[in-house]
Amino acid sequence: MGDNLRSSRPLAEQAGVLSFDEQVDFCRRAEACDIESVLMAFGFTRPDPVVLSMALGMETSKMKFMVAIRSGVVTPTLFVQQINTLSRLTDGRVTVNMVTGHIPRELGYYGDFLSHDERYARTDEFLTICRAFWRSEGEVNFSGKYYKIENGTVNIPFMSDRTAGPEIFLGGNSQLADEMAVKHADCLWRFPDAPEKLRARVQHLKNNKTEVGLLVSVIARATREEAIRAAQALLQTVGAKSREVQSEVSRKCDSVGVKTNFKLAESSESQWLTPCLWVGAIPYLGAPAIALVGSSEEVAGAIVEYKRIGISQFLFMGWPDLEEMIHFSQEVLPLVRQKEREHELESEVGAGRKIS
């Protein structure tokens, strides 16, 4: 949005201020495309997602904002107060995307020097406290390793038709992330792999009443050939320099998911994990560039395949984001809905979209 190929540029050169008008326009088009929510990512290269969601929320009427947050940057009490304030100002159109951070060097900018596993332990405490506030069962008391709260009270309630606070997404691909999601989240966001490779872990989460969603890019065109040409053209556009940028990101990163994706991209004999799942853009645009590539029919088929193994939400990204989203909504989504009906699958697949 506004800076669609930002992940191909060095972090320090990514624009911190994006055009607010363009973002409002994107959100309104996403509403028209039946996209349920936009991801408001967190990081030093970006505006603050809580404040930006507030502003975009005032300019939209349906769109929900999935606010990314890391533990370790704000106290849980203040976070709850901010999210509750946001819920009031957007009629409850706010969900939370809990992330643990993946580049230790950037975490240091925010004063966070914990290791990967310690960050998960802190996230556990953070969400325990937040959810205690959201249950609204009186004062919150907590004494942990990372947080201590005494008689915690926040007068502003979370406002929406959900009674127990916002929907909580948790991003991660490690075993710890699975456990944390089961404990605290409504839905785990993870990167895709071939459906049969995901089946067991997805089933485990589903058995524990936790949804699983895929964070994946889309390159869909009228035909498979056009889609592949578009994918190759994308790599031409971003060029070799973006490879250096991303290879540095992957070196500095301690995220299991990011490392796994880079490894897949480097070691796979072909760039295709399935006929539709392409890892070729990862070295250029980062781990979330793992992509469903193909004709509208093929991409819709792949989505429904994931639904069969229990995946129920998708968080998409495209290049350019806006055009890909419109194509998805006009060409791919109707096919998905049709296939869902054909297969008499029980519930409809939710759709999310990454805002960048």
Add this chain to the structure above:
Amino acid sequence: MPLRFHWRLLMGGETAGITRAAMYSRVETSLPDLEAQIHFCRCAEESGIDSLLTDFGFSKPDSILLAAALGLATQKIKFIVAYRSGLLGPTIFVQQLNTLSALIDGRFSLNIVAGHSPDEQRFYGDFLSHDERYARTEEFLSVCRALWKRNGDVTFNGKYYQVENAKLNIPFVSSDRQYPEIFIGGSSPPAQRLAINHGTCWMRIADAPEKVLPAIRPALDAGVEVGMRMGIIARPSREEAVRAAYSLIESLAVEAKDAEKENEFVKRSDSTSIKAAYGLENEWLTSYLWTGAVRQIGGPAIALVGSPEEIASAIMEYRDIGVTQFIFSGWPKLDEMVYFGKEILPLVRKKENATARANSN
């Protein structure tokens, strides 16, 4: 520089004054009330008010988000966003404020306070003592200001905060400043030190000018502005104003349990200003400075009471000792603010002009 006048923002569901005890328990206070608050902002713009104070506390909405919502709906009015250290790291704080600045063209300043209630601090996981909170706030603002300088990566290794090579791609956006004005609240020696080290203006709870002068001299000498937080009860005549003051106390209709809660709050507070305001023995500190509502509404309720002429003169007395900014409140806030803009502000400007002419002759 002409004097600058700010006002406390109307709170959700607020009509006339409410006691602190009631505010702490009413849900309405915690909710943004955009319709009423936007109307209040527009009236403030028309009344010559510079900025509106958005308070921070567990009984209020988040002050950054409230300022963003109101700022997007208005053109000119600025906000004084109150915040405390100990709630979030300095890097994310600057990132949130810079985002706010990009949305409303930097129309805000900060009111950084160290917190006045240890009980409330613990809601947020803050167990530090009064003086430690000030020491932490020193570090907090050091990091914030270093980030605002945008002079390379920021590394800081303090007792309370450590950041390494911190940078933010989003800058502070404003047509006339590199970073927001910083008001520092409090009246203790650590507050004064903090104001001198990091503040652009030291905000104090009011007292008689002759009492204020020695206390603020070090700050003025250090080139830091000084402001007063106080109430205003102005009516066409002094008699009417005094009557309004007393009927305010009656209208607050303090229930016995609220009075008890308030006493308990003060007892448990570790704020030097709050303790001092409650310790004041006289109801009238000067012929125009009244402390009668402090026990119900708190220290900032020390109020200028009188006719527009009397209040304008009182404001000039503060100006004479070096005070340059005021954050006022009134009961009801809106009526008093509009009256101030119409009846008092023109008198103040006239007196300022007369003084300026006298000085240039």
